Amino acid sequence: MIIKRFKTIITLIALSSSFCMGQAPKKPMAQLINDEFKFAVDQYKVLANNIPAGLTPQSYANGKSINHDIKWWCSGFYSGSLWYLYEQTKDASIKKEAEEALKVIEPNQTYTGNHDLGFMMYCSFGNAYRLTGKPEYKAVVQRSAESLASRYRPSIKSIQSWDKNRYWQCPVIIDNMMNLEMMNWVSDHGGSPKYKEIAISHSNTTLKNHFRDDFSSFHVIDYNLETGAIIKKATWQGAANCSAWSRGQGWALYGFTMMYRFTKDATYLKQAKGIAHFILNHPNLPADKIPFWDFDAQGIPFTKRDASAGALIASALLELGQFTSGQEKEEFKSAAETMIYSLASPAYRAKLGENGGFLLMHSTGAYPLNSEIDVPLVYADYYYLEALLRYKKWYL
Numbered sequence: 001m002i003i004k005r006f007k008t009i010i011t012l013i014a015l016s017s018s019f020c021m022g023q024a025p026k027k028p029m030a031q032l033i034n035d036e037f038k039f040a041v042d043q044y045k046v047l048a049n050n051i052p053a054g055l056t057p058q059s060y061a062n063g064k065s066i067n068h069d070i071k072w073w074c075s076g077f078y079s080g081s082l083w084y085l086y087e088q089t090k091d092a093s094i095k096k097e098a099e100e101a102l103k104v105i106e107p108n109q110t111y112t113g114n115h116d117l118g119f120m121m122y123c124s125f126g127n128a129y130r131l132t133g134k135p136e137y138k139a140v141v142q143r144s145a146e147s148l149a150s151r152y153r154p155s156i157k158s159i160q161s162w163d164k165n166r167y168w169q170c171p172v173i174i175d176n177m178m179n180l181e182m183m184n185w186v187s188d189h190g191g192s193p194k195y196k197e198i199a200i201s202h203s204n205t206t207l208k209n210h211f212r213d214d215f216s217s218f219h220v221i222d223y224n225l226e227t228g229a230i231i232k233k234a235t236w237q238g239a240a241n242c243s244a245w246s247r248g249q250g251w252a253l254y255g256f257t258m259m260y261r262f263t264k265d266a267t268y269l270k271q272a273k274g275i276a277h278f279i280l281n282h283p284n285l286p287a288d289k290i291p292f293w294d295f296d297a298q299g300i301p302f303t304k305r306d307a308s309a310g311a312l313i314a315s316a317l318l319e320l321g322q323f324t325s326g327q328e329k330e331e332f333k334s335a336a337e338t339m340i341y342s343l344a345s346p347a348y349r350a351k352l353g354e355n356g357g358f359l360l361m362h363s364t365g366a367y368p369l370n371s372e373i374d375v376p377l378v379y380a381d382y383y384y385l386e387a388l389l390r391y392k393k394w395y396l
């Protein structure tokens with residue numbers, strides 16, 4: 001027991017201080033990005049062999065691949081990652097696999113059972129359209145936006161995240177900001193303006209109700225659908241109602257940065273910067289800048305990390321840097337660099353053929369639900385690849 005605890009301490013110290021001690025891979029970023037994509041193409045060929053027909057990959061635990069049906073919120077990340085791989089490498093077999101993966105999830109375009117259509121259909125078909133220009137892919141994105149719009153509730157001026165159940169009446173979670181990219185995009189590309197109006201209305205409600213004075217976010221706001229009143233401010237995946245669940249802070253950062261991209265509303269930029277400073281100045285952010293699963297988790301520094309939060313925050317900071325200047329821009333870029341170097345290091349990045357074919361280790365899905373703790377997660381890979389591509393596009 002004492003030896004096990006000692007080993008944990010040593011591992012944590014190594015994770016947190018590897019950069020100060022010069023142990024991290026300090027190859028030039030251009031080379032790192034090339035190497036990571038080359039590795040990812042080979043690794044995703046391993047992953048492809050672990051996916052039963054009709055399912056989409058999610059994780060890998062206890063030597064077993066975990067795959068889900070297409071209604072699971074993560075069903076679009078696999079094809080999205082494949083499109084990112086294709087974008088960088090032009091590997092024909094990856095493109096073929098990406099096209100096949102799209103066919104699996106295409107029926108989701110008329111799904112209205114949750115708010116995750118943006119994750120599912122924009123990360124996948126949105127990227128496919130961006131890279132191929134095929135009108136049939138655009139049509140799927142447009143249809144998906146219409147499905148998502150069916151969950152907009154005028155009484156609360158938000159898109160309802162989950163259906164009513166024994167815990168919630170009309171829950172809206174901070175993650176929902178991520179689904180707005182698709183809505184903005186469709187309006188800006190020939191679709192009805194109503195999708196962008198929904199995105200703006202939802203963002204303004206989120207701005208009003210989800211945040212605390214320090215720019216940290218609650219996870220779930222539950223509303224009374226008749227009156228529009230707030231019933232409670234709570235969490236589902238965080239450590240406590242009053243805590244800052246790390247991935248939620250990442251969704252908020254990414255979401256408000258993206259909303260600024262589409263609207264140029266300075267309120268959104270101010271919010272995104274505030275969230276970024278909350279994250280980067282937090283005393284519980286480790287030296288390698290990969291957050292623990294909750295900034296207020298009990299047991300820090302002996303609790304689990306969330307590499308998915310690190311990857312998505314890195315990607316968001318790179319975009320936020322595009323809208324800032326001087327020292328602030330440098331701060332966001334430098335933090336994202338540290339995150340990328342951390343994720344690319346052996347502390348987080350798997351070896352070829354291991355980790356069920358996923359790229360990154362050490363993500364945490366839902367710690368309080370005892371679900372997906374310290375495992376690979378398909379969306380960690382997606383945002384990692386996105387961060388690498390964004391770095392290459394904007395900073396090299």
Ligand code: GLY
Binds near residue numbers: 175237247365
């Ligand atoms: N959107 C669900 C999650 O972040 O776990």
